[in-house]
Amino acid sequence: MDSIFTKIINKEISSEIQYEDELCIAINDVNPKSKIHILVIPKKPIENINYASDSDKEILGHLMLVCQKLAKKLQIDEEGYQILTNVGEGGGQTVMHLHFHLLSGNTLTM
Numbered sequence: 001m002d003s004i005f006t007k008i009i010n011k012e013i014s015s016e017i018q019y020e021d022e023l024c025i026a027i028n029d030v031n032p033k034s035k036i037h038i039l040v041i042p043k044k045p046i047e048n049i050n051y052a053s054d055s056d057k058e059i060l061g062h063l064m065l066v067c068q069k070l071a072k073k074l075q076i077d078e079e080g081y082q083i084l085t086n087v088g089e090g091g092g093q094t095v096m097h098l099h100f101h102l103l104s105g106n107t108l109t110m
């Protein structure tokens, strides 16, 4: 299922790319909710975490480590940050292509 993120991955829509490799792309969120707000998106169009399977283990682990590396690169690893994924409309998901929000500077509290 194509989403706006497929177009971003295929460079049909421009975005501010923070990182890219064969498995994922990380871009600045167009409507940032915090000082740093990056979306880490797998190139495989998994709808959300509900649709991930055992064969996606490598991708999922990779996305976490990309978040970790971006946090180090942006020097927010010491002060702290959040990694968040919304699941389904009821969970606040608006783009139906799995992504992790990397957020810093405006901590959401639970």
Ligand code: 5GP
Pocket (backbone or CB within 6 Å): 004, 013, 015, 016, 027, 028, 029, 030, 031, 032, 039, 085, 086, 092, 093, 094, 095, 096
């Ligand atoms: P969700 O609500 O699905 O968890 O998050 C989707 C995020 O994608 C939102 O924070 C929204 O601002 C961001 N977004 C939607 N369309 C675009 C776009 O075209 N470019 C970028 N960079 N971010 C987008």
